[in-house]
Amino acid sequence: MFQLAPNHQDDIVRTSKVSFTFDGKSFLAYEGETLAAALMRAKLLHLRDAPADGAPRGVFCCMGLCQECVVQVDGKTIESCRLPVSQGLHVSSLRR
Amino acid sequence: MITDTDIAVIGAGPAGCNAALLAAEYDFSVVMLDEQVSPGGQVWRAKSPAILSAPETPESVAGESVRNAISQSNVTHLGGVRVWHIERSEDPFVIHYENAGVSCSLSCRCLVIATGARETIQPIPGWTLPGVVGMAGATSIFKQDLIPIGSKMVVSGTGPLVFFVAAEQQRLGGEVAAIVTSNTLLDWIKALPAMLLRPGLLFRGLRWITAMYVNRIPIYWGHTVTRVEGESSVSRVEFKKISKDWTPQGQPRFIECDCVSLGSGLISAFESFQLAGISLEHNSDLGGWIPKQEQDGRTNVGGCFICGDGAGIRGSLAAETHGKLAGLSAVAFLGAKINHSIVKLRREYARAASFGEAMSKLSIPRPGLTKLTTAKTVVCRCEGITRAEIEDEMNLGAQSTISVKSGVRAGMGPCGGKFCQTAITDLIAKTKSCPVSQIAPPTARPPLRPISVNTLAGDFDYSDLPISKPSPL
Amino acid sequence: MGCASALQMAEGGMKSIVLDQGDLGQGASGVNAGTLSLQIKRVKLMPYAIRGHQEWESMGDAVGFRKTGGYTLAFTDHEAELLHERMSLKAEAGAPIEFVSNSALREAEPNLADQVVAASYCAEDGYANSSLTGQFYRARLKQQGVQYREGFKLLGVEACNDGYVIRSANTTVSARKLLFSAGAWLKSLTALMGVELPVQARVNTVSVTERLPMLTRSVIGHATGLLTMKQKTNGTLLIGGGWQGRGTPEQGRGQVDTDSLRSNLALARHVLPAAENARILRSWTGFEAHVPDFYPLAGKLPGYEDVFVLGCVRGGYTIGPYIGKLMGDYILERTTELPLFDPGRSFPEVVV
Numbered sequence: 001m002f003q004l005a006p007n008h009q010d011d012i013v014r015t016s017k018v019s020f021t022f023d024g025k026s027f028l029a030y031e032g033e034t035l036a037a038a039l040m041r042a043k044l045l046h047l048r049d050a051p052a053d054g055a056p057r058g059v060f061c062c063m064g065l066c067q068e069c070v071v072q073v074d075g076k077t078i079e080s081c082r083l084p085v086s087q088g089l090h091v092s093s094l095r096r
Numbered sequence: 097m098i099t100d101t102d103i104a105v106i107g108a109g110p111a112g113c114n115a116a117l118l119a120a121e122y123d124f125s126v127v128m129l130d131e132q133v134s135p136g137g138q139v140w141r142a143k144s145p146a147i148l149s150a151p152e153t154p155e156s157v158a159g160e161s162v163r164n165a166i167s168q169s170n171v172t173h174l175g176g177v178r179v180w181h182i183e184r185s186e187d188p189f190v191i192h193y194e195n196a197g198v199s200c201s202l203s204c205r206c207l208v209i210a211t212g213a214r215e216t217i218q219p220i221p222g223w224t225l226p227g228v229v230g231m232a233g234a235t236s237i238f239k240q241d242l243i244p245i246g247s248k249m250v251v252s253g254t255g256p257l258v259f260f261v262a263a264e265q266q267r268l269g270g271e272v273a274a275i276v277t278s279n280t281l282l283d284w285i286k287a288l289p290a291m292l293l294r295p296g297l298l299f300r301g302l303r304w305i306t307a308m309y310v311n312r313i314p315i316y317w318g319h320t321v322t323r324v325e326g327e328s329s330v331s332r333v334e335f336k337k338i339s340k341d342w343t344p345q346g347q348p349r350f351i352e353c354d355c356v357s358l359g360s361g362l363i364s365a366f367e368s369f370q371l372a373g374i375s376l377e378h379n380s381d382l383g384g385w386i387p388k389q390e391q392d393g394r395t396n397v398g399g400c401f402i403c404g405d406g407a408g409i410r411g412s413l414a415a416e417t418h419g420k421l422a423g424l425s426a427v428a429f430l431g432a433k434i435n436h437s438i439v440k441l442r443r444e445y446a447r448a449a450s451f452g453e454a455m456s457k458l459s460i461p462r463p464g465l466t467k468l469t470t471a472k473t474v475v476c477r478c479e480g481i482t483r484a485e486i487e488d489e490m491n492l493g494a495q496s497t498i499s500v501k502s503g504v505r506a507g508m509g510p511c512g513g514k515f516c517q518t519a520i521t522d523l524i525a526k527t528k529s530c531p532v533s534q535i536a537p538p539t540a541r542p543p544l545r546p547i548s549v550n551t552l553a554g555d556f557d558y559s560d561l562p563i564s565k566p567s568p569l
Numbered sequence: 570m571g572c573a574s575a576l577q578m579a580e581g582g583m584k585s586i587v588l589d590q591g592d593l594g595q596g597a598s599g600v601n602a603g604t605l606s607l608q609i610k611r612v613k614l615m616p617y618a619i620r621g622h623q624e625w626e627s628m629g630d631a632v633g634f635r636k637t638g639g640y641t642l643a644f645t646d647h648e649a650e651l652l653h654e655r656m657s658l659k660a661e662a663g664a665p666i667e668f669v670s671n672s673a674l675r676e677a678e679p680n681l682a683d684q685v686v687a688a689s690y691c692a693e694d695g696y697a698n699s700s701l702t703g704q705f706y707r708a709r710l711k712q713q714g715v716q717y718r719e720g721f722k723l724l725g726v727e728a729c730n731d732g733y734v735i736r737s738a739n740t741t742v743s744a745r746k747l748l749f750s751a752g753a754w755l756k757s758l759t760a761l762m763g764v765e766l767p768v769q770a771r772v773n774t775v776s777v778t779e780r781l782p783m784l785t786r787s788v789i790g791h792a793t794g795l796l797t798m799k800q801k802t803n804g805t806l807l808i809g810g811g812w813q814g815r816g817t818p819e820q821g822r823g824q825v826d827t828d829s830l831r832s833n834l835a836l837a838r839h840v841l842p843a844a845e846n847a848r849i850l851r852s853w854t855g856f857e858a859h860v861p862d863f864y865p866l867a868g869k870l871p872g873y874e875d876v877f878v879l880g881c882v883r884g885g886y887t888i889g890p891y892i893g894k895l896m897g898d899y900i901l902e903r904t905t906e907l908p909l910f911d912p913g914r915s916f917p918e919v920v921v
Contacts, residue, residue: 550846
């Protein structure tokens with residue numbers, strides 16, 4: 001049947017789930033997806049607090065440019081939209 | 097001179113891939129560098145490793161095709177690396193890039209820069225709230241991670257992306273609360289002749305719009321979101337009708353949502369060109385500041401060629417052909433005898449470009465757009481600087497992008513001014529009552545992306561420190 | 570320097586106009602690391618530097634002035650020798666510099682590298698926000714009713730009855746006297762007057778990081794002069810040290826040299842290991858002009874009575890506001906508090 005606007009949600013096959021932590025809280029993600037996507041799925045949008053005024057910030061440009069989605073892993077600052085999730089990933093936020 | 101490679105191509109989108117593939121046909125060594133792990137750029141962005149299989153889309157098909165071509169060719173693809181500086185020297189070009197935390201360099205005899213575009217978003221109250229994403233940004237998530245964003249999305253902006261984002265959000269299982277587009281039906285009717293050049297896309301677009309109507313998703317033509325509201329993330333938007341020059345007017349209306357996708361068009365990611373020594377010029381039809389260019393991707397810098405959306409927003413089809421032309425210019429520069437028909441390619445390019453330009457026209461900013469940025473709206477997101485603060489700085493005499501940056505730090509944060517420069521330039525132009533084309537972007541400075549001290553410093557032995565003559569006492 | 574001179578002249582009742590090819594302060598003072606350290610000043614220039622510091626202190630918050638105190642570090646015996654020798658002489662010249670023990674250093678600056686062999690300290694040292702220089706002087710000039718024009722590129726100068734006519738592409742300005750205070754561009758400008766000054770420009774590199782948790786409170790220097798480091802109140806770390814980039818003032822802006830940058834940052838990491846993961850957001854260069862004897866040019870342009878030159882002050886950022894005042898006084902034909910430096914003096918051979 002000709003579908004004007006198909007819904008392909010159920011036709012997508014993904015890898016198995018792995019667990020990671022964000023500020024100590026445990027979450028699940030499909031292995032290899034970006035941290036940004038995993039957190040979006042978990043409805044965790046508030047990733048960071050702006051240094052100037054403490055305002056909540058999150059993913060914005062989704063392509064590694066705006067630096068809004070940065071998090072810390074092993075002391076290194078990295079954009080969550082460019083960070084693939086692997087089992088046991090421990091992420092700290094730059095929230096106040 | 098001996099260089100690491102004959103030709104380096106920066107950017108693995110439609111333009112870069114085509115430039116690299118064609119150059120490789122001429123037996124030159126070609127290295128193609130790109131930030132993403134797989135080739136494809138933004139428009140043909142590859143799926144993440146988390147996706148084992150998914151229904152095809154025209155973009156995924158085109159992307160797979162080019163990825164296969166690259167892997168079967170002699171092109172050396174350096175994926176997942178971040179170019180941070182382009183040096184012109186005796187080599188004559190050296191590209192510095194980060195690869196897994198290590199800084200590397202690549203010298204080449206000639207360079208093709210295909211760094212593409214990024215989007216520009218007019219700052220509005222609340223645009224910094226979590227849940228607000230760019231439209232091109234949303235498509236990145238859709239293509240790479242295949243998830244909808246938020247449960248209920250409002251899409252607001254210009255050009256065809258508005259409909260693409262809404263359609264993809266739905267296809268991936270999300271809900272679209274409304275489509276709010278600055279363009280009117282009349283704008284689109286004017287673009288119809290050019291769209292007939294690409295009937296497949298036209299049909300696809302019509303399908304999306306029809307689907308929206310069938311699913312009763314409101315499309316507000318000639319409207320724009322004026323404010324995003326929420327506590328720690330988006331909870332609703334305010335939107336208004338806009339006049340012909342895009343000034344918001346009339347009564348505000350509201351839509352509840354948890355995600356807003358905004359976009360005011362695409363602009364060239366021109367920093368690489370600046371570092372390479374290419375002059376910029378302003379062209380509103382092609383996205384604003386673009387590199388000065390001659391035919392077939394040639395520039396004022398010998399041995400440096402440009403192609404794709406970075407050279408002006410003309411769309412992916414034009415980018416493919418432009419890439420081929422730039423690739424041919426590069427091999428010709430190195431002395432090869434060309435056996436492709438440049439005339440034919442130029443014709444293809446011109447056709448494809450006129451379609452792309454018609455799409456870009458839909459996003460050319462109109463005077464009312466800057467009115468969306470109120471005095472209290474944060475313009476420089478990184479540093480949290482509002483329009484009022486920038487205007488105060490200008491009233492104190494700061495009359496150029498450089499002095500506004502120095503005075504208020506606007507543009508000095510981690511994003512390097514990528515998301516505030518367009519708006520700041522508009523404000524300066526308004527204050528000085530001169531066209532935007534007279535307000536040059538600030539000096540480009542490396543690194544092109546934030547890079548850690550460790551990566552840049554590498555292995556360091558204290559004894560390597562040059563014991564120079566002490567400075568005069 | 571030009572602005573400070575103009576302001577002093579205005580105070581003395583002389584009308585002047587300040588012309589800059591770009592934005593005020595963007596040639597040098599707006600693009601350096603902002604270090605105000607007596608420890609890196611020449612012995613003979615110490616009295617000028619001390620007064621320069623006082624000027625910066627009086628400018629205060631408007632230029633982001635901070636008196637943090639500064640440490641100079643030595644990591645080898647050779648460096649320690651150099652440190653002791655030079656800092657003792659500078660202390661004798663009036664700078665409040667003292668040597669500090671390792672334990673005192675560790676208490677004040679716990680994040681600095683362990684391997685420090687010797688350290689000196691000056692309580693007067695600190696920094697200002699160099700990028701606020703232009704804004705500050707623009708405001709002061711306006712306040713004092715001194716005219717200025719930015720984007721004025723000088724193309725030619727002609728003598729006329731009453732003085733001189735200065736030409737840019739679009740306009741002319743006439744004046745009875747001229748002051749050239751164009752730093753690294755002095756050579757080409759004074760050439761228009763038929764004078765050849767042996768001005769050379771170094772191309773100093775500065776880098777800035779993203780915001781970091783506070784790791785250091787003082788201005789940090791190195792016995793060799795090859796590092797300056799300071800963390801601003803907003804958490805960003807500013808790294809300098811005179812590592813050379815490429816380019817000349819005539820070409821416009823200089824370019825960062827990646828080998829230089831690597832060494833500069835490696836040294837910074839050695840001194841402050843906690844900064845290793847800090848991300849650099851921006852690296853740039855600024856020109857620092859000097860003449861072969863590394864003392865200022867401050868006085869009449871050789872061969873002229875009404876044309877003056879001011880520049881090439883090693884440590885010009887620190888000393889600039891003060892020597893600018895002296896220059897203003899000199900042009901007003903007042904006695905200057907401290908002597909100036911005759912540009913017509915003979916210089917040692919230029920060794921390239």
